[in-house]
Amino acid sequence: MSFTQVAIIGLGLQGGSIGLAIQQYLPEARVTGYDLDPATRARATERGLCHTVSESAEDAVASADLVIFCVPPGAMGAAAAPLRDAIPAHCLVSDVGSSKKAISAALAEALPDHLVIPAHPVAGTENSGPDAGFASLFRNRWCIVTPPEPCDLLKLTSLVHFWEALGANVEIMSAEHHDLVLAVTSHLPHLIAYTIVGTASDLEDVTQGEVIKYSAGGFRDFTRIAASDPTMWRDVFLSNKDAVLTMLQRFTEDLTALQRAIRVGDGEQLFDHFARTRAIRRSIIEEGQDDSRPDFGRSDHDGAARGKTKG
Ligand SMILES: NC(=O)C1=CN([C@@H]2O[C@H](COP(=O)(O)OP(=O)(O)OC[C@H]3O[C@@H](n4cnc5c(N)ncnc54)[C@H](O)[C@@H]3O)[C@@H](O)[C@H]2O)C=CC1
């Protein structure tokens, strides 16, 4: 079964990209959308992010067979609850939130009469808003689906096929495991970036100008990540608190070990550690996941990808 009427709630980076990707890769499907912000609705209409941008969420979902919530993690429940009666009974509900356990619980509580199969496309940028989306965002990227147990197999398969049609590689896992893995691969790196950019800008003996002038590649990469949307990332950390704190504890222990190696002059420990991490990077490239390749996942980029950073 393939979806023929997809409704997107929240028309920023994720919602806009899904709308454009559906129109490009699933041309037989109709896509409607809604955003709480009138200016975003107007811009979404101008950019053609959906076939129809509705003036109410109820109108957007009225004939949907798939509704995808693309709002910040902390807004999922509030966005879904008023739609309990408006979403058709047979309609599958999903989302794209960066954490899964808390969001799955919020959506299930808001929509107790519907089947909710949460998902997380591990694909994004530091940009947000209706100008940030592009059709090829999901190509060659992972989308993690975290079905409830038990789950309607036909609907699950349809959702998997939907994401595959948009170009994603789909992996299925539990929400708990998702949150643990993403805490170390995505959430902690963002926390580190937010910290180091803040630290560099707060120094008394180094000027802001010097930080910008002498920022080598590594620091520049941190500043890109630290430009990510504050609302979304506040919500990510609050909604994946336990797993992030677990990983942060491990990270702090490992950092302290390196700190000690520097203090006592243990070059062998430093060298061994750096050699091990270099090997990890090289194995990622060998697996074809080198996103420093200019065309990686973006070969049919629609030119609108570099949207404004909000906030
Ligand atoms: N930014 C990224 O790189 C990625 C984000 N995600 C997840 O995708 C979701 C959306 O993120 P983005 O698209 O980046 O954010 P965004 O800020 O670009 O878009 C979110 C949109 O939701 C709208 N919104 C907020 N509350 C609403 C409500 N109650 N009803 C309708 N619209 C509402 C906002 O006005 C905004 O336009 C988040 O849950 C995030 O965790 C997942 C993968 C990557």
Ligand SMILES: O=C(O)C(=O)Cc1ccc(O)cc1
């Ligand atoms: O821009 C980057 O480097 C990202 O890491 C994008 C991103 C942000 C949040 C997600 O849940 C998944 C991907």
